[in-house]
Amino acid sequence: MSGDSGQSSYSYLELLVIPPALVGTPPRWYAGSMSTAAKKSVGTRPRVLMLVDESRPHLLEQAVELRPLVEKHVEVVALEDFNGELPADNIDFAIVLGGDGSMLRAAHRLGYQQLPILGVNLGHLGFLADLQPELLPKLLPQIAAGEYRVISHLMFECEVISKGKTVHRSLGLNEASVLAGPPFKIIEVQLYVDSELVTTYSCDGLIVSTPVGSTAHSLSAGGPILRKDLQAFVISPISPHTLTNRPVVDSAERVFELVVPQPHEGTSLVVDGKVLCQPTTADRIRITRSKAQFQLIEIAGYGYYRTLREKLGWGGRLPRDD
Numbered sequence: 622m623s624g625d626s627g628q629s630s631y632s633y634l635e636l637l638v639i640p641p642a643l644v645g646t647p648p649r650w651y652a653g654s655m656s657t658a659a660k661k662s663v664g665t666r667p668r669v670l671m672l673v674d675e676s677r678p679h680l681l682e683q684a685v686e687l688r689p690l691v692e693k694h695v696e697v698v699a700l701e702d703f704n705g706e707l708p709a710d711n712i713d714f715a716i717v718l719g720g721d722g723s724m725l726r727a728a729h730r731l732g733y734q735q736l737p738i739l740g741v742n743l744g745h746l747g748f749l750a751d752l753q754p755e756l757l758p759k760l761l762p763q764i765a766a767g768e769y770r771v772i773s774h775l776m777f778e779c780e781v782i783s784k785g786k787t788v789h790r791s792l793g794l795n796e797a798s799v800l801a802g803p804p805f806k807i808i809e810v811q812l813y814v815d816s817e818l819v820t821t822y823s824c825d826g827l828i829v830s831t832p833v834g835s836t837a838h839s840l841s842a843g844g845p846i847l848r849k850d851l852q853a854f855v856i857s858p859i860s861p862h863t864l865t866n867r868p869v870v871d872s873a874e875r876v877f878e879l880v881v882p883q884p885h886e887g888t889s890l891v892v893d894g895k896v897l898c899q900p901t902t903a904d905r906i907r908i909t910r911s912k913a914q915f916q917l918i919e920i921a922g923y924g925y926y927r928t929l930r931e932k933l934g935w936g937g938r939l940p941r942d943d
Contacts, residue, residue: 887899
C-alpha cells in the first residue's frame with residue numbers, strides 16, 4: 622500500500638511473500654527500493670547459482686562460455702544441472718540458461734524453496750526466459766546492483782484423490798491438463814469449483830492453467846492471456862463439442878476439481894508436460910494454489926508487454942513492400 626509520497630509501507634522482503642492484503646494486486650515499482658539481493662550484498666557481490674540442462678551439450682557449452690562474463694559482476698557459487706544437489710550456501714538468486722522448459726524444470730527442482738530466477742533465453746520462444754544472452758554485458762551491472770524487482774507468480778498443487786486418499790501429488794507452474802488420449806475419442810470432464818458443479822465438458826481435454834501458463838497450451842486452445850502476476854486460474858476446454866463451452870477465469874483462492882466419469886485407456890493427467898497418472902472413474906483431481914511462489918526477476922524496460930509484443934509478433938502496423 623502506498624501513501625501520498627508514493628513510498629511503500631511494506632519492506633521489499635514482505636512484498637516477495639505478498640501480504641494477504643495485497644493478494645491479487647499486481648506488483649509495482651517502488652521509488653528508492655532495492656531488491657533483497659542488493660540489501661544482502663552491501664559491500665559484497667551477490668551469490669548466484671547457475672542452472673543448465675547438462676544433457677544438452679549446446680546449452681552446457683554456452684553456459685560455460687557465459688560463466689566468465691557473469692563472474693565479472695556476481696559470485697557464481699556453482700554451475701549445476703537440474704538433477705544435481707543444490708548448494709547449501711545462501712544464494713541470492715539463480716540464473717537459468719535455456720528456454721521455458723528449463724525455467725519449468727528449475728521451478729520444479731527448487732520445489733518449496735524457490736529462489737528469484739533470472740531467465741536467459743538459449744532456446745526458441747522464451748516467455749519466461751526472456752532475456753537474450755547478448756544483453757547480459759549491459760544488464761549484469763544493473764542486476765548486481767540490485768536494480769530489479771522480483772515478482773511472485775502463482776504455483777499450484779495438483780492432487781489425485783481416490784477413495785478419500787491422496788494417491789498422486791505434484792507441484793506445478795504452468796498447467797494441469799486432462800487429455801483424452803488413445804483411442805482419441807471425445808471424453809467427458811466434470812468441473813467443480815468449491816464443490817459446485819460448473820459444467821460437464823465433452824471435449825478432447827481440459828486445461829487448468831495459471832497466468833504463467835496462459836501463454837502456453839491454454840493459449841493454443843483459445844484461452845485468454847493473463848498477466849503473469851494475477852492470482853487466478855483459467856479453465857480452457859480443448860476442442861469442445863459444444864461451442865458455448867468457453868474458457869473461464871476464476872480466483873486462485875477457490876478449489877478446482879475435475880472428474881472423468883469414463884476415461885479412455887490412454888487418458889492422462891499431465892502437469893507441466895509430465896504425465897502424473899492415468900485417472901480412473903474413482904479419482905477426483907484437485908487443483909489448489911500452492912504456498913510456493915515462482916519468483917521471477919524483472920528489469921525495468923524489459924517487462925511483460927514488451928515480451929508479448931516481441932514473442933507473439935504484436936507489431937502493430939503490417940509492414941509494406943515498397
